[in-house]
C-alpha cells in the first residue's frame with residue numbers, strides 16, 4: 379500500500395486456511411443440542427466455573443457464549459450455541475440452523491442429547507447435518523446421573539454417529555472421559571508462538587524521513603543518561619544496535635549505525651531509507667516515528683507510519699523540533715495532527731525537541747504504553763460479553779433482508795493483538811471500523827495495531843456437500 383489506507387480488518391470470505399494456520403488460535407469446540415438438554419451446565423462443567431447461564435426454561439438467551447478452557451494442558455475455546463437463536467421460527471428449524479452454524483465455525487462439535495429422554499426427531503435431524511459436514515462429532519449422553527441410567531446412554535448408539543459418552547453435566551460424572559474424547563478429536567496442536575528473545579532489552583526502532591532529527595534524538599538520549607551502555611554487533615546483517623539506559627531500564631535501539639551513517643550523497647537514498655526502515659522493523663518491537671513538527675506532514679511520513687502498522691509492530695509518534703513553533707502554531711498543529719493521522723490516532727504521541735530536550739521524559743512512558751497494548755490479551759469470556767453487548771446495542775444494519783451477526787470471538791494472539799470474529803455473514807467496512815474503535819475504547823490497546831479477521835460461515839447453497 380502506498381497511500382495511507384490502513385486496513386486492519388481482513389475482509390475475506392474464505393479465510394479458514396489463514397486462521398487455522400494461525401499458531402495462536404485455540405481450536406473451537408461448539409456445544410450443540412436441543413433446548414434444556416444441559417448444554418450450559420456442561421459448558422460450566424468444562425470451564426470449571428458457573429459462568430454460562432443455566433435455566434430451567436428452554437431456549438434462554440444468553441449474553442456470553444464463548445469461554446477459554448483447558449484440559450490436560452491443551453487450550454481450546456468452548457462455545458455454547460444455546461445463545462445464538464433467540465427468535466426462531468419453530469424449534470426444528472432453529473436447531474438445524476444452530477447445528478449448521480456450529481459445524482461451519484467449530485473444529486469439533488459436541489452434540490448433547492438428554493439420555494433420559496432419548497433421541498427425538500429433532501436430534502435425528504441434527505445428526506443428519508453433522509454427518510454430512512464431515513466434522514468430528516463427540517456424542518454426549520447427558521443426565522446420566524447414576525449407573526442405572528447408563529443403559530439409556532447405550533440406546534443412543536442408534537443415532538449412528540458413534541459412541542455415546544455418558545455424563546452427568548450436573549454432577550460431573552464421566553466428564554473427564556468426555557474431555558479426553560474431545561481432545562482426541564481436536565486438530566494437531568500448532569507450534570507455540572515464538573516471538574523475540576525471552577527477556578533481554580526491548581527493541582526500539584527510531585524511524586523517520588531524512589532530517590527529522592533521528593541522530594540528534596539518539597545523541598540526546600544516549601548523552602542525557604551519560605550511559606551509552608554498549609554497542610552490539612548485529613547478528614544477521616551489518617547494522618549495529620546500541621543499548622541505552624532510559625527511565626531505569628535498558629533499551630536496545632536498533633540499527634543506530636544506520637541512523638548515524640549518512641546516505642544523503644547517494645542517489646536513490648529514498649530506496650535505502652525504505653530498506654533500512656523495513657529491516658529495522660523486522661527486528662523491532664516498537665517503532666518511534668519522528669515527524670518534523672516544523673514541516674507539513676509529508677507523504678513519506680505517512681508511508682513510514684503505514685509500514686509500521688503493516689509490520690504489526692507497536693507505534694509511538696514523536697513530533698520533533700517542537701521548539702521551532704510558536705504558541706499559535708502549536709495549538710493549531712495539535713488539531714491538524716488528529717485529522718491527518720486518523721488511522722494511527724491510537725498511537726501515543728510526544729511533542730519533543732531533540733535540541734532543547736523538551737519533553738524527552740515523555741518518550742519512555744509512551745514506548746511502555748505502546749508495548750503494553752501490543753501484548754494485551756483479553757479473556758474470551760470478557761471479549762464475548764463485550765460483543766454480546768455491542769451486537770445488542772449496535773446491531774449491524776440489515777442488508778438485503780439479512781443482518782449479519784458476530785456469533786463469537788476469540789483472541790488468537792498478541793504482539794499485535796489478533797482477533798478472530800466468527801460471524802453469520804459479511805460485516806461491512808463501516809461496521810468493522812466501528813468494532814475496532816469500540817474494542818479500543820473498551821480494552822485500551824494504545825499504541826498497537828489490531829489484526830481483526832472475520833471467519834464467515836460458508837454461504838448456503840454454494841456447494842454444500
Ligand SMILES: Nc1nc2c(ncn2[C@@H]2O[C@H](COP(=O)(O)OP(=O)(O)OP(=O)(O)O)[C@@H](O)[C@H]2O)c(=O)[nH]1
Pocket residue numbers: 411412413414415416417418419420431432433434435436437438460520521522523545546547548549
Ligand atoms: N439431572 C440432571 N439434570 C441436568 C444435567 N445437566 C443439566 N441438567 C438440568 O437441565 C436443565 C437445563 O440445563 P441447561 O444447561 O440450561 O440446558 P441448555 O441445553 O443449555 O438449555 P437451553 O438454554 O434451553 O439451550 C437445568 O435445570 C439443569 O440443571 C444432568 O447431568 N443431570
Ligand SMILES: Nc1nc2c(ncn2[C@@H]2O[C@H](COP(=O)(O)OP(=O)(O)OP(=O)(O)O)[C@@H](O)[C@H]2O)c(=O)[nH]1
Pocket residue numbers: 586587588589590591592593594595637639640641642698699700701702730731732733734
Ligand atoms: N530546532 C531544532 N532542530 C533540530 C531538532 N532536532 C534536530 N534538529 C536539526 O535538524 C537537522 C537534522 O537533524 P539530524 O539529527 O541530523 O536528522 P536525521 O533524521 O538524523 O537526518 P538523516 O541523517 O538525514 O536521516 C540538524 O540540523 C539538527 O540540528 C530539534 O528538536 N529542534
